[in-house]
Amino acid sequence: MPDTDVDSARATARRFLSRYMGLRNYRRTLERHGFTAADLDGGVTDPAVDALAPHGTPLELAAAVRGHHDAGADHVCVQFLPATADPVDALTALARELGLDSGSAGSTA
Numbered sequence: 241m242p243d244t245d246v247d248s249a250r251a252t253a254r255r256f257l258s259r260y261m262g263l264r265n266y267r268r269t270l271e272r273h274g275f276t277a278a279d280l281d282g283g284v285t286d287p288a289v290d291a292l293a294p295h296g297t298p299l300e301l302a303a304a305v306r307g308h309h310d311a312g313a314d315h316v317c318v319q320f321l322p323a324t325a326d327p328v329d330a331l332t333a334l335a336r337e338l339g340l341d342s343g344s345a346g347s348t349a
Contacts, residue, residue, distance in 0.1 A: 244297055253321060274287070275288055298334050301337070
């Protein structure tokens with residue numbers, strides 16, 4: 241489920257991102273997208289974690305997905321953390337906020 245506790249969400253995201261921070265190809269890609277070594281070293285800064293692994297309510301997560309579309313993305317991959325939890329309920333809530341399910345109360349993406 242989406243984590244609305246900022247400290248908990250950031251800790252989970254940092255654990256997930258830590259494996260990628262040591263991989264040069266991921267680092268180069270992130271740096272090409274505007275992140276600096278200072279953003280990514282030493283556990284990833286709070287603003288970088290928030291940008292790379294948005295957290296919050298389904299409404300807040302839908303805004304993050306829309307932000308990618310607004311920036312020109314033609315698709316957005318969503319993965320809920322921790323990956324060990326069943327994501328169906330969280331994905332359903334996000335789809336509802338994005339207007340991607342029938343009978344949705346959310347707006348369209």
